Amino acid sequence: MSRLKRTDRPYDIVLFGATGFVGTLTAEYLAAHAPGxxxxxxxxxxxxxxxxxxxxLSGGSGGSAIGVLRADVTEPATLxxxxxxxxxxxxxxxxxxxxxxxxxxxxADTGADYLDLTGEPxxxxxxxxxxxxxxxxxxxRLVHACGFDSVxxxxxxxxxxxxxxxxxxLTVDGFVTADATFSGGTLASALNQFARGRHLVxxxxxxRRHEPRLMERRVAAPTGVPRxxxxxxAWALPLPTIDPQIVRRSAKALDRYGPDFRxxxxxxVRHLPVAAGGVAAVGAVAAAAQLPPARRWLSNRLRxxxxxxxxxxxxxxxxxxxxxxxxxxxxFTEVAGGDPGYDETxxxxxxxxxxxxxDELPPTAGQVTTATAMGDALTERLRAAGIIFRVAAEx
Numbered sequence: 580m581s582r583l584k585r586t587d588r589p590y591d592i593v594l595f596g597a598t599g600f601v602g603t604l605t606a607e608y609l610a611a612h613a614p615g616x617x618x619x620x621x622x623x624x625x626x627x628x629x630x631x632x633x634x635x636l637s638g639g640s641g642g643s644a645i646g647v648l649r650a651d652v653t654e655p656a657t658l659x660x661x662x663x664x665x666x667x668x669x670x671x672x673x674x675x676x677x678x679x680x681x682x683x684x685x686x687a688d689t690g691a692d693y694l695d696l697t698g699e700p701x702x703x704x705x706x707x708x709x710x711x712x713x714x715x716x717x718x719x720r721l722v723h724a725c726g727f728d729s730v731x732x733x734x735x736x737x738x739x740x741x742x743x744x745x746x747x748x749l750t751v752d753g754f755v756t757a758d759a760t761f762s763g764g765t766l767a768s769a770l771n772q773f774a775r776g777r778h779l780v781x782x783x784x785x786x787r788r789h790e791p792r793l794m795e796r797r798v799a800a801p802t803g804v805p806r807x808x809x810x811x812x813a814w815a816l817p818l819p820t821i822d823p824q825i826v827r828r829s830a831k832a833l834d835r836y837g838p839d840f841r842x843x844x845x846x847x848v849r850h851l852p853v854a855a856g857g858v859a860a861v862g863a864v865a866a867a868a869q870l871p872p873a874r875r876w877l878s879n880r881l882r883x884x885x886x887x888x889x890x891x892x893x894x895x896x897x898x899x900x901x902x903x904x905x906x907x908x909x910x911f912t913e914v915a916g917g918d919p920g921y922d923e924t925x926x927x928x929x930x931x932x933x934x935x936x937x938d939e940l941p942p943t944a945g946q947v948t949t950a951t952a953m954g955d956a957l958t959e960r961l962r963a964a965g966i967i968f969r970v971a972a973e974x
Contacts, residue, residue: 583666583690583718590620590646590664591936595682596671597621598628600886601696601726604925605671610636610645612964613933620646622661652678659685667692669725669932676702676775683710683721690717692935696928698728698821701775704782707946708789715945720952725931726924729825730949731899731966732844734958735914736826737950738968740836744906748839751903753826754811754847755818759895759919793831796838800827803843810902810911815845829950837905847900892918900971911971923966930960 585591594609596602598621606621613619623629629647636645648664650657652672662668662685672678675697686693687710697703703723714721724730736751743749800823808815823844830836887895895918903910916923931949934940938956949957962968 583692585618585666588664588666588691590618590666592617592619592667592669592932593622593646593648593661593665594619594669594671594932595622595650595661598623598625598632599671601921601925601928602671603632604921605669605929606632606636608925608929609932612929614937617933617936618644618646620648620664622648622650624649624651652681655681655685658682659689662686662689662691665691667694667932667935669694669928671696671928673697673699674702675699676705680706680709684713687711687714687717687719687721690719692720692722694722694725694928694931694935696726696728696924697723700821700824701779701782703821703824703946704786708782708785711789711945718944720935720943721946722931722935722949722952723946724821724825725928725949727897727919727927728820729822730927730931730957730961731897731914731916731919732822733825733829733948733950734954734961735899735901735912735968736842736903737829737833737954738914738958739901739903739910739912740840742910742912742970742973743837743903743908745835745837747837747906749837749903749905750841751826751901752808752810752815752843752845753822754808754813754815754845754900754902755897756813756847756899757895757897757919759897796831796834796840798827798830798836798840800824800842800844803845808845808847811847811900813847813849815847818844818846820844825948826950829948832948832951886921892922895919895922897923909974911973913969913971914967916966926964926966927961930964931957934960 594602594606597606609619621629621632626649633645633647648661650661658681668686668691670682675695676699679695679702683693683706706721710721732753735753739751740749803817805816823842826842830840897919898913898915901912931953934953934957940953940956943952958968
């Protein structure tokens, strides 16, 4: 159980941004799957929408006991009150670089655990520099990237490493394939990051000045180069996401990753023309994001809070294949599930919140990753919820 006793605060979990697209899916998942004794609340700035959502959820197990809290990112006092009412705060309100810091600060200051769905490296680095030390003082766990960014990759590498020999240099490559629609929030975050290249580099540099250095171990997550990966039979394109950074931080924190660890992160594409088109498309979007009119036009194609219907989501899927090597052994593992951007993200997010609230976990505090904070416990929760973690082959 969380280091905060259940009697210390009125709610085990507060879901902030519950009336947004992914927020609503997360609330529905909690109402349907959470234990009957869960004390939880939905929060946001529109009280009428929250009441309507609570009424709709009341048919699920625990739905009738759902609390409602009004909180607004423009009113820091309401965020402080929200944090003081919760053992765990889970927020879907992004882009986090624009709307996230006040809630991180409130959780760090009050000792509440914090989770979000950010894929924004600049935000994560800034929150480490500004709030990690305070969170360590109060015991708060600040866990970013608790959706498709970056749970399958972080826990997938953790799952792979635990099947390799201990105390030897290890390498893991991850290969992502998916058939899904990007969320509006993901698009907004990506455009924001593409437009803030210099700020992103400056935040990473500032973080390095504050982070303790590894003395007797090495950990790296190089970008890699496009190549044909025979081990998975596909073209491997380096993915410019936050995932390898999250994996690297887990590896730095956990000795189990060995004395010398390296991770590379790719999209796996079967056909060369598709691979070339994907590289060109990413380059075009990155270039367009530098121009405010083009950035506005792109952001209007899919607004935060927008998302596909249930029928489209039911046809979506993802698969991440990992190839781990070390100590003369090679292991192939896989993490797979349904719609990554919405349904499975809501599942991962809700189960991570439940894990922080109820599971017996390693003693951690400050800014931590899903692997370091929840590791085996969250992996088993997700397996029980239908996400596949499996060993495909060993040599």
